[in-house]
Amino acid sequence: MRELGWPAAMPTIDRDSIVPIYQQIYEELREAILTGTLPESTRLPPERTLAEKLSVNRSTVVHAYRELVVDGLIEQRVGSGSRVARSAGQPARSADVPWWITLPPWRIGSFPQVLGELAATEHGDRISFVPGVPPLEPSPLAELAKSFERAAGDSDFVLSYGDSEGHLPLREAIAARMRSRGCTVDAREVLVLTGSTQGITLVAQSLAEPGDEIIVEGPTYPGALQIFGIAGLRAIPVAVDADGMRVDHVEAILRTRRPRFIYTMPSLHNPTGVTMNADRRERLLTLAERARVPIVEDDPYGELAQPAMPPLVARSPNYVIYLSTFSKTIAPSLRVGWITAPRTIYERLLLRKQSYDMATSLYVQAGIYDFLSRAYDEHVVRLREELIARRRIAREAIAAHWPKSMRLTGGGGGFYLWATAPREIRARALLDAAERNGATFLFGEAFYAASGGDHNFRLAITPVTREALVEGIRRIGESIAVLAAR
Amino acid sequence: MRELGWPAAMPTIDRDSIVPIYQQIYEELREAILTGTLPESTRLPPERTLAEKLSVNRSTVVHAYRELVVDGLIEQRVGSGSRVARSAGQPARSADVPWWITLPPWRIGSFPQVLGELAATEHGDRISFVPGVPPLEPSPLAELAKSFERAAGDSDFVLSYGDSEGHLPLREAIAARMRSRGCTVDAREVLVLTGSTQGITLVAQSLAEPGDEIIVEGPTYPGALQIFGIAGLRAIPVAVDADGMRVDHVEAILRTRRPRFIYTMPSLHNPTGVTMNADRRERLLTLAERARVPIVEDDPYGELAQPAMPPLVARSPNYVIYLSTFSKTIAPSLRVGWITAPRTIYERLLLRKQSYDMATSLYVQAGIYDFLSRAYDEHVVRLREELIARRRIAREAIAAHWPKSMRLTGGGGGFYLWATAPREIRARALLDAAERNGATFLFGEAFYAASGGDHNFRLAITPVTREALVEGIRRIGESIAVLAAR
Numbered sequence: 001m002r003e004l005g006w007p008a009a010m011p012t013i014d015r016d017s018i019v020p021i022y023q024q025i026y027e028e029l030r031e032a033i034l035t036g037t038l039p040e041s042t043r044l045p046p047e048r049t050l051a052e053k054l055s056v057n058r059s060t061v062v063h064a065y066r067e068l069v070v071d072g073l074i075e076q077r078v079g080s081g082s083r084v085a086r087s088a089g090q091p092a093r094s095a096d097v098p099w100w101i102t103l104p105p106w107r108i109g110s111f112p113q114v115l116g117e118l119a120a121t122e123h124g125d126r127i128s129f130v131p132g133v134p135p136l137e138p139s140p141l142a143e144l145a146k147s148f149e150r151a152a153g154d155s156d157f158v159l160s161y162g163d164s165e166g167h168l169p170l171r172e173a174i175a176a177r178m179r180s181r182g183c184t185v186d187a188r189e190v191l192v193l194t195g196s197t198q199g200i201t202l203v204a205q206s207l208a209e210p211g212d213e214i215i216v217e218g219p220t221y222p223g224a225l226q227i228f229g230i231a232g233l234r235a236i237p238v239a240v241d242a243d244g245m246r247v248d249h250v251e252a253i254l255r256t257r258r259p260r261f262i263y264t265m266p267s268l269h270n271p272t273g274v275t276m277n278a279d280r281r282e283r284l285l286t287l288a289e290r291a292r293v294p295i296v297e298d299d300p301y302g303e304l305a306q307p308a309m310p311p312l313v314a315r316s317p318n319y320v321i322y323l324s325t326f327s328k329t330i331a332p333s334l335r336v337g338w339i340t341a342p343r344t345i346y347e348r349l350l351l352r353k354q355s356y357d358m359a360t361s362l363y364v365q366a367g368i369y370d371f372l373s374r375a376y377d378e379h380v381v382r383l384r385e386e387l388i389a390r391r392r393i394a395r396e397a398i399a400a401h402w403p404k405s406m407r408l409t410g411g412g413g414g415f416y417l418w419a420t421a422p423r424e425i426r427a428r429a430l431l432d433a434a435e436r437n438g439a440t441f442l443f444g445e446a447f448y449a450a451s452g453g454d455h456n457f458r459l460a461i462t463p464v465t466r467e468a469l470v471e472g473i474r475r476i477g478e479s480i481a482v483l484a485a486r
Numbered sequence: 487m488r489e490l491g492w493p494a495a496m497p498t499i500d501r502d503s504i505v506p507i508y509q510q511i512y513e514e515l516r517e518a519i520l521t522g523t524l525p526e527s528t529r530l531p532p533e534r535t536l537a538e539k540l541s542v543n544r545s546t547v548v549h550a551y552r553e554l555v556v557d558g559l560i561e562q563r564v565g566s567g568s569r570v571a572r573s574a575g576q577p578a579r580s581a582d583v584p585w586w587i588t589l590p591p592w593r594i595g596s597f598p599q600v601l602g603e604l605a606a607t608e609h610g611d612r613i614s615f616v617p618g619v620p621p622l623e624p625s626p627l628a629e630l631a632k633s634f635e636r637a638a639g640d641s642d643f644v645l646s647y648g649d650s651e652g653h654l655p656l657r658e659a660i661a662a663r664m665r666s667r668g669c670t671v672d673a674r675e676v677l678v679l680t681g682s683t684q685g686i687t688l689v690a691q692s693l694a695e696p697g698d699e700i701i702v703e704g705p706t707y708p709g710a711l712q713i714f715g716i717a718g719l720r721a722i723p724v725a726v727d728a729d730g731m732r733v734d735h736v737e738a739i740l741r742t743r744r745p746r747f748i749y750t751m752p753s754l755h756n757p758t759g760v761t762m763n764a765d766r767r768e769r770l771l772t773l774a775e776r777a778r779v780p781i782v783e784d785d786p787y788g789e790l791a792q793p794a795m796p797p798l799v800a801r802s803p804n805y806v807i808y809l810s811t812f813s814k815t816i817a818p819s820l821r822v823g824w825i826t827a828p829r830t831i832y833e834r835l836l837l838r839k840q841s842y843d844m845a846t847s848l849y850v851q852a853g854i855y856d857f858l859s860r861a862y863d864e865h866v867v868r869l870r871e872e873l874i875a876r877r878r879i880a881r882e883a884i885a886a887h888w889p890k891s892m893r894l895t896g897g898g899g900g901f902y903l904w905a906t907a908p909r910e911i912r913a914r915a916l917l918d919a920a921e922r923n924g925a926t927f928l929f930g931e932a933f934y935a936a937s938g939g940d941h942n943f944r945l946a947i948t949p950v951t952r953e954a955l956v957e958g959i960r961r962i963g964e965s966i967a968v969l970a971a972r
Contacts, residue, residue, distance in 0.1 A: 098804065139645075149638075160617070162607060163606050226841065332646060333643060
């Protein structure tokens with residue numbers, strides 16, 4: 001019964017990581033077993049002992065060991081505890097471990113795993129400020145139902161795949177809307193996507209290879225960080241201030257590095273709500289053109305900005321790949337977005353988009369096209385007004401219920417408020433307290449490619465009701481007071 | 487004015503390739519320029535001269551040169567012809583070429599680019615046997631419209647993303663249906679996808695890395711070959727006969743190679759219509775388990791097979807990742823499919839699925855769930871009968887209009903007929919003749935990872951009308967007669 005190697009393989013855990021602790025333990029032990037640092041038959045410490053050494057709950061270690069059992073890497077027997085399985089560390093193809101142990105390694109957990117959380121609707125009885133989706137009022141439902149009724153009756157829309165580029169009338173309508181915002185775009189440069197999240201994966205996989213560097217904002221959309229992590233890209237964060245991305249930092253990075261692209265959300269930036277000013281836009285485009293680095297402009301909220309600015313792609317169509325969606329202006333469940341790109345790139349994007357889902361649902365596209373042609377403009381105006389009203393309500397509630405030491409960034413509009421707590425309050429601790437008090441939100445670390453965000457958190461001011469918006473802010477205020485009093 | 491290097495860079499073209507000839511010329515010249523084989527300022531032969539040397543149309547060379555101009559790699563001036571652009575071959579970041587020239591290389595064209603063609607609905611006035619989609623009758627439209635009307639009125643379905651795993655009642659319904667086919671599957675192992683094409687990309691990217699080998703059938707679904715090509719996988723083809731995949735060939739391959747997975751369509755195989763017999767199924771599973779190589783079972787047509795066989799996953803849930811879809815049994819425009827996998831793999835697939843589109847449309851899922859609970863069973867029975875009737879009609883038309891020298895493979899049911907022409911008739915030439923005569927189909931090469939299929943072609947017996955099915959077969963018969971008479 002060997003215990004060789006065990007002290008060297010003692011897991012180290014990082015309590016500040018967004019990776020769950022059980023998973024950190026599991027991954028370290030897994031690697032130690034597969035590399036032979038923990039040879040076969042090595043006895044692992046009892047769960048209680050390891051839990052005490054690491055100062056974690058016993059259930060955390062139980063969870064980690066259970067994953068290793070599922071992998072076939074350790075064996076557990078009543079009375080003799082846990083041991084490294086025989087031949088677990090040998091070349092796994094010929095050994096007695098499941099095939100999935102031999103999969104290409106993936107540093108799962110090294111990026112925020114938030115897309116599922118952002119999509120999920122179940123938050124118990126808590127008031128949830130997590131998902132950013134449109135409010136119930138103004139409701140697009142009645143008009144949308146009419147549009148879908150028309151599409152559902154047409155076998156041409158339901159019983160075929162349709163062109164993988166997208167439904168041509170919809171592509172034309174999208175191009176016309178973009179032209180009205182100052183872009184010189186042709187319908188043939190519009191590729192309809194199944195949500196703009198798809199477009200982030202599309203550029204991550206088409207414009208870069210694993211190991212390549214890219215520039216992102218810090219903070220930025222955490223779903224994009226998950227996608228870049230899965231694609232194996234190394235994201236270099238650039239700070240955001242009240243005028244948008246710090247373009248001077250971009251300039252400094254471009255002096256020594258060759259990122260594959262710059263990912264930015266210049267209008268109603270998620271999470272800060274900031275819109276990049278005109279000077280910075282011009283400077284960013286000039287830098288990108290000079291360095292020959294394309295910009296990926298993610299613009300889900302651009303139509304909601306007030307005052308509106310032309311997208312970056314309007315000024316530099318050959319250097320900007322543009323992404324947008326109807327998820328924030330009509331409904332997220334439609335899963336329809338789009339990307340525009342120069343024709344040379346377009347073909348490459350198209351072939352890969354086909355590999356994701358062949359074509360975006362023609363039935364849904366036909367419904368959206370009908371809605372666009374009848375009801376969209378009025379709906380967007382009302383939505384913009386609702387968001388402005390909610391922002392005012394939220395700011396008033398914050399003024400009433402939060403201490404002055406809390407700061408709010410941005411304020412241009414859109415779906416989010418980005419809060420900064422004073423040094424003595426960590427956002428993660430505040431989240432724990434707020435959840436016990438019946439409110440939940442996303443804490444800041446998920447928005448940063450590297451470190452940062454410990455004292456930040458994001459509130460989505462929709463789809464909660466206006467009443468819940470005020471009540472949730474009040475509850476968070478109570479939790480701040482509790483933490484500040486400690 | 488240098489002409490150095492030019493003879494060495496003379497493009498070689500492969501007339502039997504599925505890559506368009508202009509693209510072959512473009513790609514070879516592009517590589518020659520970027521590698522410096524064709525140095526800057528080298529004069530290219532006039533389009534007419536090169537066209538004559540290569541025995542191609544002048545317009546083919548014009549097209550290739552135009553692509554190089556778009557890339558910034560050559561310059562064209564009236565009176566002085568085409569030359570390699572200055573600094574085109576230098577490290578491109580600092581040169582005067584567009585940024586996309588420096589993208590990671592992608593051997594575009596080395597795989598069939600057919601997903602777009604399979605999705606497209608526009609085929610002019612021709613009778614098209616290309617896309618495999620359900621017939622207009624029996625129509626699911628009336629009941630489906632009712633189901634969507636219910637879903638469209640519910641803001642919970644329309645105004646949220648929903649769980650990225652899928653709508654739980656739908657996952658439960660799918661698991662229950664699979665259990666009725668002999669599978670031991672739990673709803674928590676069902677991941678809803680935006681069509682099963684998404685599942686092929688999901689496994690290609692999650693279970694393998696670029697350069698890895700996999701086993702596929704030959705012929706196989708050409709969309710899968712496009713996906714494997716984009717993912718950089720090397721597909722080893724295994725022949726299919728009247729009893730399904732040649733499992734003895736799989737065994738031989740596994741003696742010396744370690745493919746990442748085996749992609750197979752054991753029921754109503756596309757394109758041959760063959761269903762793998764019980765002996766081969768058992769032997770394939772035993773081989774896979776022994777070699778620790780997972781099987782990816784693609785089963786879009788399984789519910790239409792008569793007699794039905796349990797899926798492979800029923801016998802070996804830990805070694806089979808199972809894919810299916812509602813595209814063939816309800817409607818392709820819904821873009822809803824699913825994958826089942828062991829829990830350990832499931833988490834990895836889920837995170838990547840989120841990166842493709844966050845979650846599959848909850849609105850559409852809710853509609854399908856309603857349809858499943860009311861109308862699906864009856865619809866599938868009627869659809870199966872319609873396909874059997876169409877197959878009989880098609881075989882009668884073929885007996886009446888095609889020479890005896892044409893062979894048909896398979897016959898178990900499903901959407902396709904796979905035809906083999908005698909040696910003197912190439913499928914590509916037959917397609918040219920048939921298209922001039924008002925009918926179109928997919929020729930065989932697209933279905934093979936390596937060589938093969940020169941004399942084969944696939945007819946989808948749906949969604950053309952029954953009348954068009956007969957008339958189209960008659961037109962193809964005329965074209966066969968014309969070619970045979972040459």
